[in-house]
Amino acid sequence: MTVCVLGAGGWGTALAAMLGQHGQPSVLWARRPEVATRLQQERENRDYLPGVPLPAAVGVTADLTAATAGQDWALLMVPSVGIPELLTALPRTLGVVLCAKGLAPDGDRLTTLAARLGFGRVAVLSGPNHAEEIGRGLPAATVVASADAGFAAGVQAALMTPSFRVYTSGDVAGVELGGVLKNVIALAAGLIDGLALGDNAKAAIITRGLLEMGRYLSSQGADAATVYGLSGLGDLVATAGSLHSRNRAAGEAIARGQSPAQGGKVVEGIRTAGLLEHWATEHGQDLPIVRAVAQVVSGELTPQQGVADLMGRRGRAE
Ligand SMILES: NC(=O)c1ccc[n+]([C@@H]2O[C@H](COP(=O)([O-])OP(=O)(O)OC[C@H]3O[C@@H](n4cnc5c(N)ncnc54)[C@H](O)[C@@H]3O)[C@@H](O)[C@H]2O)c1
Ligand SMILES: O=P(O)(O)OC[C@H](O)CO
Numbered sequence: 001m002t003v004c005v006l007g008a009g010g011w012g013t014a015l016a017a018m019l020g021q022h023g024q025p026s027v028l029w030a031r032r033p034e035v036a037t038r039l040q041q042e043r044e045n046r047d048y049l050p051g052v053p054l055p056a057a058v059g060v061t062a063d064l065t066a067a068t069a070g071q072d073w074a075l076l077m078v079p080s081v082g083i084p085e086l087l088t089a090l091p092r093t094l095g096v097v098l099c100a101k102g103l104a105p106d107g108d109r110l111t112t113l114a115a116r117l118g119f120g121r122v123a124v125l126s127g128p129n130h131a132e133e134i135g136r137g138l139p140a141a142t143v144v145a146s147a148d149a150g151f152a153a154g155v156q157a158a159l160m161t162p163s164f165r166v167y168t169s170g171d172v173a174g175v176e177l178g179g180v181l182k183n184v185i186a187l188a189a190g191l192i193d194g195l196a197l198g199d200n201a202k203a204a205i206i207t208r209g210l211l212e213m214g215r216y217l218s219s220q221g222a223d224a225a226t227v228y229g230l231s232g233l234g235d236l237v238a239t240a241g242s243l244h245s246r247n248r249a250a251g252e253a254i255a256r257g258q259s260p261a262q263g264g265k266v267v268e269g270i271r272t273a274g275l276l277e278h279w280a281t282e283h284g285q286d287l288p289i290v291r292a293v294a295q296v297v298s299g300e301l302t303p304q305q306g307v308a309d310l311m312g313r314r315g316r317a318e
Helices: 010-021 033-042 064-068 080-089 110-116 149-159 172-195 199-219 224-228 230-240 246-255 268-283 288-297 303-311
Strands: 003-006 026-029 049-053 058-061 073-076 095-098 122-126 140-146 164-169
Touching: 003 010, 003 064, 010 026, 010 049, 010 058, 026 064, 033 058, 073 080, 073 149, 080 110, 080 268, 095 110, 095 149, 110 122, 110 172, 122 149, 122 172, 140 149, 140 172, 140 230, 149 164, 164 172, 172 199, 172 224, 172 230, 172 246, 172 268, 172 288, 172 303, 199 224, 199 230, 199 288, 224 230, 230 246, 246 268, 246 288, 268 288, 288 303
Parallel strands: 003 026, 003 073, 026 058, 073 095, 095 122, 140 164
Antiparallel strands: 122 140
16 A cells, blocks of 8 residues: 655655665655655655655656546645645545644634544554654654554554664543643743753753643543653653754744744744643633743743743742
């Protein structure tokens, strides 16, 4: 079978390349025709994943109908802002695997949006998966979660290779939200790096950030234990300490008074921080690190004020 990969940014390109390295054919859909033409000619995605050759087993197209024709399911690998439009354009009989680590415009989960739009088979794929490493064939593990265990098992079987280990889960909310929240905590870790506040501060932000992630997961009906798996703690470790991470790098840039933009590549945590802060305020929930990050990225607080706010909270039990 040919794996259908919708989205030719860093993540979609890396996954298709990795599958191709192991002889698994795929079709990679790029939204912009000129990008598809360049990928076909250069056999490399120089804008989003330079240095990773596209194996011959990767077919490239800008025609969404052609990409999904005859497919049983597809991986949706565009940023979260593009997911509503992409879902709307897809046949509802297609199984959809949401791979973006962000939320819908109204703050809903993307899998919830897909179900609301009438898709019957919905899954999420999330884990510590830097495109830059997966595209080079370095070993990595991930989780595919779905309420439909058979669908999750089918996706697992199609994506497993000697360099990519796929676990299944039934906790869709838990797996999905781990990837969403870790981006905000990675932004906080980047702020710590940019302010040169040291290893102790970074460890504190990661640990208390994990607690906040778990608190939010539980509030959304997820299994509290999922936050300690690959899609939670695993991805937080991979992102908050990584030189590849755009979220961590964006935080570092803000702390240095620079633009958080990452060369046109998506920084999901910036939008997510605002959506989660809004939710926390509306529901009277305590997500102090999320709130501090949202206020810093919106310019309401300086990075130093954000740190002072967190350090100045009243004493409490751990
Ligand atoms: N890069 C990674 O290592 C990685 C790993 C796992 C998950 N993710 C997640 O996958 C998603 C995509 O990330 P990426 O790294 O591939 O992004 P990217 O910034 O590398 O590329 C984004 C791609 O999506 C396209 N795009 C932008 N807006 C679009 C829209 N409205 N509709 C369709 N296409 C659109 C862009 O043209 C570009 O090709 C994000 O949610 C990210 O958090 C990324
Ligand atoms: O570069 P980031 O910060 O978007 O992180 C990429 C992946 O989500 C890591 O698992």
